[in-house]
Amino acid sequence: MKIVGISCSPRKGKSTKFALDVCLQAVKETVPDVETMLIELSELKINGCLACDKCMKVLECSQEDDFPKMIPILSDPELAGLVVATPVYFGSMTSQCKAFLDRCVMFRRNGFVLRNKVGGVIAVGGFRSGGQELTIQSVHAAMLVQDMVVVSEGKPTSHYGATLWSGHPDGIEKDTFGLETARNLGKRVAEVAVKMHR
16 A cells, blocks of 8 residues: 655755655554655656647656656555645645646546545645645645545544644744644545555
């Protein structure tokens, strides 16, 4: 069983990656034998979808960028969960996140490959209430169109997902509440993935 985390920040190794690391560590603590993988989109070139329709009947794309590297990872039958983490840009996801989600249309077109995979979302905003929940719901919408099983961050807060504050005066590492939502999201994704895929 595998759970993959996608960091959709254009900045490598920053707050969003830190939050995703915390989440995936909680996955491992909850289900020790699960395999986790973290992918940073900052290291990849992923263009927006061109609606060329090459992927209508096959898991291939006409564009020569880095998205084809993602296809075997996301179509792996062992994949049980996907955690998407994005900074909040102007009240929503980053352009990198949107491009990634749009290119995933091929999985829907080819038999709903992501159907019943567990989906969780992390949003990192510069302010405590800086658009995190709206951003999470936007990513949830894409996951629902894939027929994924979307989860909250679970108890005790159990809202939309993990919401973190990168603008904390002492850094994101001191955002106790936000980090707890990231840990709880990891636990919840792992718990539901086990129920669905074992």
